[in-house]
Amino acid sequence: MAYPYQILTEEQYHEAWNKSVANPEAFWGEVASSFQWRKPWDKVLEWNFEEPNVKWFIGGKLNITENCLDRHLAVNADTPAIIWEPNNPDEQDRVITYKELHHKVMQFANVLKNNGVKKGDRVCIYMGMVPELAIALLACARIGAIHSVIFGGFSAQSISDRLQDANAEYIVTCDGAFRGNKEIPLKAVIDDALVQCRFVKKVIVLQRTDTPVSMIKHRDVWWQDEIDKVEEMGNPDCPAEEMDAEDPLFILYTSGSTGKPKGVVHTCGGYMVYATYTFVNVFQYQPGDIHFCTADVGWITGHSYIVYGPLSAGATTLMFEGIPTWPDAGRFWDVVDKYKVNILYTAPTAIRSLMAYGLKPIEGHDLCSLKVLGSVGEPINEEAWHWFSEHIGKNNCPVVDTWWQTENGGILISNLAGVTPSKPSYATLPLPGIQPVLVDEQGKEIIGNNVSGNLCIKHPWPSIIRTTYGDHERCRTNYFATYPGMYFTGDGCYRDEKGNYRITGRVDDVLNVSGHRIGTAEVENAINMHEGVVESAVVGYPHDIKGQGIYAFVICTNTHGDDNLMRQDIMQTVNRIIGAIARPDKIQFVSALPKTRSGKIIRRILRKIAEGEMSNLGDITTLLDPNVVDDIKKGRI
Numbered sequence: 003m004a005y006p007y008q009i010l011t012e013e014q015y016h017e018a019w020n021k022s023v024a025n026p027e028a029f030w031g032e033v034a035s036s037f038q039w040r041k042p043w044d045k046v047l048e049w050n051f052e053e054p055n056v057k058w059f060i061g062g063k064l065n066i067t068e069n070c071l072d073r074h075l076a077v078n079a080d081t082p083a084i085i086w087e088p089n090n091p092d093e094q095d096r097v098i099t100y101k102e103l104h105h106k107v108m109q110f111a112n113v114l115k116n117n118g119v120k121k122g123d124r125v126c127i128y129m130g131m132v133p134e135l136a137i138a139l140l141a142c143a144r145i146g147a148i149h150s151v152i153f154g155g156f157s158a159q160s161i162s163d164r165l166q167d168a169n170a171e172y173i174v175t176c177d178g179a180f181r182g183n184k185e186i187p188l189k190a191v192i193d194d195a196l197v198q199c200r201f202v203k204k205v206i207v208l209q210r211t212d213t214p215v216s217m218i219k220h221r222d223v224w225w226q227d228e229i230d231k232v233e234e235m236g237n238p239d240c241p242a243e244e245m246d247a248e249d250p251l252f253i254l255y256t257s258g259s260t261g262k263p264k265g266v267v268h269t270c271g272g273y274m275v276y277a278t279y280t281f282v283n284v285f286q287y288q289p290g291d292i293h294f295c296t297a298d299v300g301w302i303t304g305h306s307y308i309v310y311g312p313l314s315a316g317a318t319t320l321m322f323e324g325i326p327t328w329p330d331a332g333r334f335w336d337v338v339d340k341y342k343v344n345i346l347y348t349a350p351t352a353i354r355s356l357m358a359y360g361l362k363p364i365e366g367h368d369l370c371s372l373k374v375l376g377s378v379g380e381p382i383n384e385e386a387w388h389w390f391s392e393h394i395g396k397n398n399c400p401v402v403d404t405w406w407q408t409e410n411g412g413i414l415i416s417n418l419a420g421v422t423p424s425k426p427s428y429a430t431l432p433l434p435g436i437q438p439v440l441v442d443e444q445g446k447e448i449i450g451n452n453v454s455g456n457l458c459i460k461h462p463w464p465s466i467i468r469t470t471y472g473d474h475e476r477c478r479t480n481y482f483a484t485y486p487g488m489y490f491t492g493d494g495c496y497r498d499e500k501g502n503y504r505i506t507g508r509v510d511d512v513l514n515v516s517g518h519r520i521g522t523a524e525v526e527n528a529i530n531m532h533e534g535v536v537e538s539a540v541v542g543y544p545h546d547i548k549g550q551g552i553y554a555f556v557i558c559t560n561t562h563g564d565d566n567l568m569r570q571d572i573m574q575t576v577n578r579i580i581g582a583i584a585r586p587d588k589i590q591f592v593s594a595l596p597k598t599r600s601g602k603i604i605r606r607i608l609r610k611i612a613e614g615e616m617s618n619l620g621d622i623t624t625l626l627d628p629n630v631v632d633d634i635k636k637g638r639i
């Protein structure tokens with residue numbers, strides 16, 4: 003398969019970008035025409051950022067699974083679609099060809115149907131990194147059900163909040179998941195979540211760990227039993243549901259600056275086109291390449307660059323169940339060597355954690371199959387960038403630093419591997435179709451180079467967020483109201499003399515901990531649930547491996563003389579309410595928080611103290627009681 007839209011030279015990149023800005027409709031219409039549509043669109047684009055209302059490929063009909071599966075069968079039926087590497091290296095790996103994946107997706111789509119799932123229904127997916135996770139996503143898409151994947155690290159309470167928000171009546175899960183030397187009891191967590199969600203009709207459980215589980219009559223069924231039933235019925239085929247380009251494909255919850263995560267909605271047509279286009283161009287994918295994205299499918303990176311992008315391009319996608327440091331810190335390199343991986347897409351936090359083990363774990367692994375390295379999730383520091391390029395890429399692989407967000411559906415700013423130049427710690431240039439602008443606090447566009455500002459995007463691209471599920475107003479206020487007429491990213495950014503973009507981090511109250519997005523308000527809410535807590539304030543601080551760590555300042559009624567026990571209790575509470583990923587790294591008990599006379603917490607001061615910057619705290623004269631600052635400084639951990 004050739005990709006008519008593949009950019010092969012730097013000149014072609016500039017041509018494509020210029021064309022995409024001069025005439026976005028002609029540009030994207032051309033890209034989209036190389037996909038498989040049941041019915042072509044009547045109009046490419048309709049939009050305004052006031053409501054917002056964005057529609058791409060209006061009137062077009064398609065099913066994304068026909069693009070990810072059926073269309074490859076003619077020539078690529080026996081090409082591996084998914085290679086699966088289990089957590090335990092001694093366990094048998096699996097290779098699933100396009101033909102087999104097509105069959106398995108249809109089988110499971112029929113399982114969903116038999117269990118009552120219909121077009122438009124929301125299906126929550128809470129599974130480990132097994133091929134059945136990808137199969138479950140695609141089976142939902144096959145019948146037009148809207149999937150909502152929840153990362154396996156979220157707690158029962160988080161799941162129940164999301165189930166209620168999406169009114170998801172169906173769940174697909176596993177008995178448990180293997181991760182390193184741990185076994186995570188996924189079904190038990192679901193059971194806890196469901197105590198509060200009586201509206202859930204069916205839970206389909208895949209057996210993976212053989213962990214004992216409680217299967218509830220009439221509600222819980224085993225994946226394999228249901229597959230067997232479909233097989234007994236004799237007709238495993240499941241025609242793809244005809245979807246409108248703007249029908250929702252999935253919801254993915256992500257954190258913002260308020261306490262409640264929001265359900266980002268992506269739609270079938272635009273998401274497919276943009277995820278595939280960026281996959282092929284950023285990584286310069288060539289037919290036959292093995293693509294290894296180390297993210298979890300629970301995050302957008304996994305949706306776009308493990309499942310939909312690669313499969314729609316007919317690529318071989320490698321899914322890894324385990325973690326980079328188990329059984330030892332050479333595991334990624336084992337996997338690269340074993341499968342002769344060509345494209346490796348990972349996160350700065352993983353790189354930094356592996357750097358800490360030195361070069362020994364890399365020795366004895368042949369990494370010469372690697373052609374392209376990618377980074378995503380947070381700013382990559384120069385040291386990590388160079389280590390990655392030198393020790394993993396052997397100075398022979400372009401590194402792409404890909405900046406984007408859950409709300410974007412695909413990569414917005416990145417160099418194109420080997421086509422446009424890289425610059426360490428810079429995401430560099432916008433993809434075709436992307437018009438970044440920097441604005442000042444007043445919303446005025448900052449023109450010229452060597453400038454910094456808040457990063458906004460001017461014009462819609464095909465996979466921009468359409469709405470936040472069940473609350474369109476929230477989508478408007480969050481992304482489109484701060485700077486009218488633009489999509490606001492929440493990131494700060496610098497533009498160098500050549501127009502390269504360098505993302506400097508969030509400018510809102512959102513943390514990025516090991517590449518995971520966590521709202522400070524969310525963590526505060528969780529801490530405040532603890533019976534002994536009066537008030538709390540959470541800020542980020544620089545962390546060598548995680549990028550950012552979580553620092554909590556907490557006022558307690560009484561720690562009963564045992565601060566450490568109280569700390570553990572608070573951690574436990576955050577574990578229960580959100581999940582282990584949001585657990586504070588540091589908890590400092592304070593008697594008061596720095597507040598203005600109107601009662602607003604001044605986070606700037608807390609951030610400085612958490613960072614260890616004790617002298618330059620800025621103006622503290624507006625504080626209700628400036629003395630609290632000294633007390634907090636003294637108690638810093």
Ligand code: WT7
Pocket residue numbers: 256302303377378379380381382403404405406407408409429491492493505506507508514517518519
């Ligand atoms: C936030 C989005 C979709 C990627 C996975 C995270 C930060 C992401 C980069 C990068 C600097 C980055 C931003 C962004 N971020 N990639 N290459 N360089 N920062 O998705 O959870 O939606 O988080 O991650 O701050 O706003 P997410």
